[in-house]
Amino acid sequence: RASAELQPLDSTISDSERFRDCRKFVMKCSSCHSSFDFGGIQASNKYQTTYSGIKCLSCQQMLSPLAVSAQLEHFLRHEISAYYAGWLVCDDCGIKTRQVSVYGRRCIGKSGKAYGCKGIMRYVYSDKQLYNQLLYLQSLFDVDKAKKRVLKPLVADHEFEDKENKPVALNQGELDALVEQNRDLFRSHQRVVDKYLAECGRRYVDMGGIFEFMSVFKR
Amino acid sequence: NPQKYKFRTMNQKLLEAADYLDEQIDSMAKILLEHYKFDSDEFGNPNIQSQSEILTVGRVVPDSPLTASDADLNSSSLFLETSRLGGIGQRVKLDVSSLENYSFFPGQIVCLRGQNLTGEFFKATQIYAIPFLGSPVSSSEELQSYEYGNDYLKVLVTAGPYTPQKELDYSHLAQFVERVNTEVRPDTLVMFGPFVDVNHVQIADGSARFDGLDKQPATLDDIFNMVVAPILRKLECLVILVPSTRDATTKHAAYPQDSFDRKSLGLGKNFKCFPNPATFQLNEFLVGCSNNDIFKDLKDVVAGSARKESRFDRIANHVIEQRRYYPVFPGGLRQKRSLKEQDESAHISGADLHLSYLGLAEFNTSLPDVLILPSELKSFSKIVQNVLVINPGTFMRQNSAGTYCEVNFKAPVLEELEKAGDDSYLHTVWKRARVDVRLGGL
Ligand SMILES: [Zn+2]
Ligand SMILES: [Zn+2]
Numbered sequence: 062r063a064s065a066e067l068q069p070l071d072s073t074i075s076d077s078e079r080f081r082d083c084r085k086f087v088m089k090c091s092s093c094h095s096s097f098d099f100g101g102i103q104a105s106n107k108y109q110t111t112y113s114g115i116k117c118l119s120c121q122q123m124l125s126p127l128a129v130s131a132q133l134e135h136f137l138r139h140e141i142s143a144y145y146a147g148w149l150v151c152d153d154c155g156i157k158t159r160q161v162s163v164y165g166r167r168c169i170g171k172s173g174k175a176y177g178c179k180g181i182m183r184y185v186y187s188d189k190q191l192y193n194q195l196l197y198l199q200s201l202f203d204v205d206k207a208k209k210r211v212l213k214p215l216v217a218d219h220e221f222e223d224k225e226n227k228p229v230a231l232n233q234g235e236l237d238a239l240v241e242q243n244r245d246l247f248r249s250h251q252r253v254v255d256k257y258l259a260e261c262g263r264r265y266v267d268m269g270g271i272f273e274f275m276s277v278f279k280r
Numbered sequence: 281n282p283q284k285y286k287f288r289t290m291n292q293k294l295l296e297a298a299d300y301l302d303e304q305i306d307s308m309a310k311i312l313l314e315h316y317k318f319d320s321d322e323f324g325n326p327n328i329q330s331q332s333e334i335l336t337v338g339r340v341v342p343d344s345p346l347t348a349s350d351a352d353l354n355s356s357s358l359f360l361e362t363s364r365l366g367g368i369g370q371r372v373k374l375d376v377s378s379l380e381n382y383s384f385f386p387g388q389i390v391c392l393r394g395q396n397l398t399g400e401f402f403k404a405t406q407i408y409a410i411p412f413l414g415s416p417v418s419s420s421e422e423l424q425s426y427e428y429g430n431d432y433l434k435v436l437v438t439a440g441p442y443t444p445q446k447e448l449d450y451s452h453l454a455q456f457v458e459r460v461n462t463e464v465r466p467d468t469l470v471m472f473g474p475f476v477d478v479n480h481v482q483i484a485d486g487s488a489r490f491d492g493l494d495k496q497p498a499t500l501d502d503i504f505n506m507v508v509a510p511i512l513r514k515l516e517c518l519v520i521l522v523p524s525t526r527d528a529t530t531k532h533a534a535y536p537q538d539s540f541d542r543k544s545l546g547l548g549k550n551f552k553c554f555p556n557p558a559t560f561q562l563n564e565f566l567v568g569c570s571n572n573d574i575f576k577d578l579k580d581v582v583a584g585s586a587r588k589e590s591r592f593d594r595i596a597n598h599v600i601e602q603r604r605y606y607p608v609f610p611g612g613l614r615q616k617r618s619l620k621e622q623d624e625s626a627h628i629s630g631a632d633l634h635l636s637y638l639g640l641a642e643f644n645t646s647l648p649d650v651l652i653l654p655s656e657l658k659s660f661s662k663i664v665q666n667v668l669v670i671n672p673g674t675f676m677r678q679n680s681a682g683t684y685c686e687v688n689f690k691a692p693v694l695e696e697l698e699k700a701g702d703d704s705y706l707h708t709v710w711k712r713a714r715v716d717v718r719l720g721g722l
Contacts, residue, residue, distance in 0.1 A: 088486070089485045089486060091485065091486045091487040094485070124486065125486075125489075125496060126496075126498040126499075127486065127488060127489075127496055127497055127498055127499070127502075127503075128486030128487070129486065130498060130499045130500065131482075131483045131484075131486045131488060131499075131500055132483075132484070132485070132486040134478060134483075134499070134500050134528060135478050135479070135483050135484045138478040138479075138528070138533055139478075139627065139629075141289075141290060141533045141534075141632075142525075142533065142627065142629050142630055142632055143627040144290065144292075145292070145533075145534055145630060145632040145633065145634070146613055146627055146630050147292070147297075147610065147611075147633070147635075149294075156345050156346070157346075158345035158346065159349060159610040159613070160341060160342070160345050160610060161294070161297055161298055161301055161609075161610075161635070162298065162361075162369055163298055163301050163302035163305070163361065163362075163363055163364055163369040164298055164302075164364065164369050165294040165295045165297060165298030165299075166294060166295070166298075167369065169345040169371070170345070171344070171345070171346075173341075173342070173343045173344045173345060173359055173371060174327075174359070174370055174371050174372065175361070175369055175370045175371045176370050182294070183294070184292070184294060188290055188291045188292065191290050192290070249498055249499065252499075253499055253500075256501075256531045257290075257531055257533075259531070260288060260289055260290065260531040260532065261288070261289070261290045261291070262288035262289060262290050262291025263290055263291050
């Protein structure tokens, strides 16, 4: 319900733009323990999406569905806990602290006396960022985005110094087939993220924002 | 009210958090004012220079915003934070050199008498203890209506993790359940999470595997449903489950924490799911429990006779006096040592406090008779302010057997109880209970 209404506004921004500051989802192969950045169904030198799931290219072993979803949920919960650590930063003196003044936004300052610095405190890890991080994880298992090749690229083009090592993009026929073969599996991973998206207060804040925005138009 | 725990997480508002922190000071000031019958004119702002002694209520904080939450403070690194009303939220250096006995920790609300002579620091000359809440009472009719099989009520208390540190192996729990049903036969079993620990190494690296199943679990929820629930379902007694913020089987990853959903976990009606923290009644007595490791996270600066008490006694006393299950602020944090504290990627786990709802972690109108505060530190039981305080320890301790507690409550005998009124009796549970620490998973 919520996502359908979010679509028209959000679709104007590409995933690479929207998820620019998101933390990468680094997965570990449970056989050879090598790790790789997971970016959904797209070309990579480190892993490959096959007709029966994700394969580690270092040892050619498949990752079980549990291996993927356990790491996904572990990562997601790590982000939630990092958010709840409640780090604040001052926009003036730059102090980072977990202490909160009884005024909230007031900076405690280097003196520790809660006066002197006129800066404004804000959460380093905002609820908007956390919500975005959840949406990013959701997108990694979105096979329709993979099909349309709109996933955030694993490495931005300009970051490739060694053009020869750039993984060869999948051809569309291959991609379409992979998408259909992995749809159910990836959907089950998305449900892990859904569990937290449904709980995420930010999502409902956004909804309010949209209604406000629409009411402007109605007027 | 369990419905109140169903708040949405991941939308902490800084201003709401600050409102709560401010309110904590002022509401405690009101309690102290009424209890000690202070003249409200005696209250002053400790931040400003004054010719005479004043009274003040505030929060103990470290002297620097850069102090790590697990740092060992000392007597010269303490500040006092005032409320908006009490001192426009400013903080003043606290001189405690004139105080003989004290135990101070960050987050503690204190009432002090003293003076700020120069404008530089507040010299405290006297501490006023926060009055203790009363103990719960029951009528004779109520007391006689409860069942005590064989004159005793037997309650077991366990806390996770239930698997070894290196392997997600629930066979120890299975053996325990077997022993509970056939040998120990308690009336009630209180189990604290984590059951499926999101930070277990085999979950973090995805290497968890389960032998002897037709089909492997595909998610962490499946692990609970396919591996843990079948073991728990064998339990025949009343079972109370209290989650941990490390439990995978919950989407509510913040403290205060909503209860597990019994039905979706596939557990029978002999299971009761309570939030974290929770206060509930077993027979006549009131049990308060909180699954957030206060014994590990509370670090105090101590002097005088308080120094002679055990640290566990002091912390239990703080919880009871502060009237809240987790009085430390900022909450505990576990980080990778090699990195700077301010580096977010150093984060491992923490107390995960949702500040604006911490009111749910305050005691109600009375003290509990029994206070259960699981900690990864060594198990113990003690009596503090006539409250039986229990830490069952963890069921598994790294890769060896941990501990759990067996508590036997003797049935109340009217003649042996203390009267609190015409027909109201103090439960004096501490006189009637015997706690044995037993070896957990083997
Ligand atoms: Zn591998
Ligand atoms: Zn500042």
